[in-house]
Amino acid sequence: MLRILPTVTRPSSGLLGKVVASPSSSRRTISSTPARQADITLTVDGKEVTVPQGSALIQACEAAGAVIPRFCYHDRLAIAGNCRMCLVEVERSPKPVASCAMPAMPGSKVFTNTPLVHEAREGVMEFLLANHPLDCPICDQGGECDLQDQSMRYGADRTRFHEITGKRAVENKDLGPLVKTSMNRCIQCTRCVRFANEVAGVEELGTTGRGNDLQIGMYVAKTMDSELSGNVVDLCPVGALTSKPYAFHARPWELKNTESVDVHDALGSNIRVDSRGVQVMRVQPRTNDDVNEEWISDKTRYSYDGLRFQRLTTPLVKRGDRFVPASWEDALSAVATGLAASGATGDEIQAVAGHLADTESLVALRDLVHRLGSDNLTLDQNAGTSSPVHGIDVRSNYLFNSTIPGVERADAILLIGTNPRHEAAVLNSRIRKSWLHTGLEVGLIGARADTTYGYEYLGASARALSDFVQGKGSKFAEKFAAAERPLIIVGSALTEHQDGAAVYNMLAKYVLANKAKLLTPDWTGLSILQRIASRPAAYDVGFVPSKKAASAKPKFVYLLNADEVDPKSIPQDAFVVYQGHHGDLGAQLADVCLPGAAYTEKSTTWVNTEGRSQLGRAAVPPPGASREDWKIIRALSEYVGVPLPYDNVLALRDRMWEVSPTLVRYDITEPTSTDIVLAGLAQLAEKTNGAKVGDQPLKRAVENFYQTDVISRASVTMAQCTRAFVKGEGYGFAGLGKQGDKAEAAFA
């Protein structure tokens, strides 16, 4: 199965010392042959079933509706074949065969329900349990444990284990503040090792020793430094890897599951929020092959404890230096009085949309501000007070046009001013997957980063892009020009950068000049990677200021979940209202705080970076007196004398449909037609014409992956992660500490 593609084959970069200096030499150890399309037919338990050639037998059995127990097999990971639980009987085969490691053969007759198979499963289960502790009552996996369930279903009903020396004992490993280990329970399925190496890019996890002494670990004392490390908890079929923050908090049967959407990055990962009473107990991924497959990032998974701390639970009005709790009536009248007293008219009324503002409240706030006669709708980002360089007239100018699964079809990717590992961790795993299995070439312009795949570094500033566009200075430009499906991924930080206009100008011209490859009906090779959950919706809604409005000095500022604002950008005499769910920076600046609901507490629409709108659902009620955000804005509109015309969420969604129908066409992405993309780029090129290319380096958009918004900043777990992984305190290995360049060299 091991195949190294010819494109991957590179001259050896020589011996020690040159390793760091030659980023082009690449090490892609996992390869597979592409799937062949022919179908084969075989019989499973007397049922004929047709599967694509190259499928594993276990897939054929599943297609026939036969349930095969398994521990090590996982459809998104490489096949290991070491648990032996999936044994089935194949006609004319002398022994039972492991169906996960056996290719389905045409015409073979498979039996999954014979005495031989039952006996084989029982035997395997007995061996697995021989070294597995009987600590289910104190095990966090209890109730959702594959071993527990399968031993009930397939195991023997009595024990023959009379070993006076007891069971094997393995010391626990410290993988950091997220993953708790209990290695005695490990059955060595190696799912975590395969996930870490293939998907997450943590090549430090492996197996040491042999036979009965085999154990999972890093050999040296190290933490599992990955944005996706929490997924090994889901993958572990037993209780060896469990969630540290969730330890001993709840049992799965006590929890209410709510299917929702994540807001910590702009991917819109599908999640399941598990809650008990009014508390979110944990967050787990939900499979969606078009978005997050079945992985989520650690921030998505573990920042839920931030929902309990620093919450605004009651309206607050500032009296002197102090906030005084107030009733909703008082707070809303205080806002109305403040608006009147500030004397703000027209564009002097400013609204700022922050990271976690949902689409409903964006539409409501936009309508309210418009009704008050202002067009000063700004975004909570650097340069957010002016219209973004890419404009918002054409969707393809600010969306991830190639779609997230489309990334895997690209054969050359140029990253500009972005580190997908921190801005969209799950998307990064797709790039890594493609990099491992195909001859994908990656180039990077911007700050150097440890991306978990090798890349050619083209430069730090827009100057490198102008070299690339002219096709000089790097091998990557040639490779990119020769690629079948080239893809340019532009970071959202570029809109906030002073060279943004120049970069977009160059890109628009480059794409127009190379439209034969970059823009076909089948392929759009220019994608903007947004990193903030509310941003695509804000652009869709048109939450940007007009040129005239941008120059006005605000007297009344409405911060909707805006916590990244520069305090200096708000005039001293302005009246500031903060609406949001956490007492963070925005609330400090406010004269009146209106407590809103967090993403787990409201059923609202979120638009991800592809332009896919998805519906989040309320798992728990908002705490205290806080309310859903659009309702607050609707109530406020009465107080300021311009009532909004919608009284329920359905009427508001009708209004959203008027604003942009895509906002309420849930769960799909609507591709922009090639002609419109072309028109958009032409407009972009014209608008940014004459922009000067500067030498200012493109900085990292996300410095600390674990703390990017109010929820993750309030989270204790995320603070621990920052300590362990970003600052490297209390963890780390002598002599092999965290060094960005070194880590990068390991992948280059």
Next chain:
Amino acid sequence: MFAARLPKRLPLRVLPRARPITTTCSRRSDALFVHRDTPYNNPKIPFEFDAENLTRAKEIISRYPPQYKKAAVIPLLDLGQRQNKGWTSISVMNYVANLLEMPPMRVYEVATFYTMFNREPIGDNFVQVCTTTPCMLQGSTDILNAVCEQLGGIKPGQTTKDGKFTVVEVECQGACSNAPMMVVNDDFYEDLTPESTKKILNAFTKGEKPKPGPQSGRQTSENSAGLTSLTTKPYGPGEFCSPEFS
């Protein structure tokens, strides 16, 4: 107390079918499969191939296609172990990983899997006594006892206080026709008796190197009771030929 209530002999049908399982007592390895920093073994201790070994390493790497460079990990670890006084320290593993451009963990996996990579320091002379079945039947227990006694009563797995010898038990080395046997450093000493074993160890203590091979005086693994076949003089050219060729 319940015995009286039970019938004297239960009818056979009532008895549950006996399911015997045979187990051997598991012999767990005494080696640790995680690394702990110690003053003598930590990644800060520098290690590098010397010029001669670097040439050999390059030669070894050149045997494999460049993209399969990591195939050279076992020979290179062996080379490192030889240069590092017979044991593979964490620095050796890190150096080899760096040299072959593979993640260090992949090297650790190999080094912990194979028992011939010593991950703890050993004495100047590494004595490995085979105790697998053929050797055991030929008296390897006596040999092992003789070795331990000769080296001052240490136990298998231990090193003498002067750091000259380390004794371990090993599995079959493939010299069963000359059992019992032991390996000292790279040489096989076969057909041992407790006396010849002590003699060999004595010689090593003095810094000599006794002649490897069978210690009973027989030639390699020929029949110890004398030859039973091919005893006549082999015929040469020109014999037993047709007249025209003779």
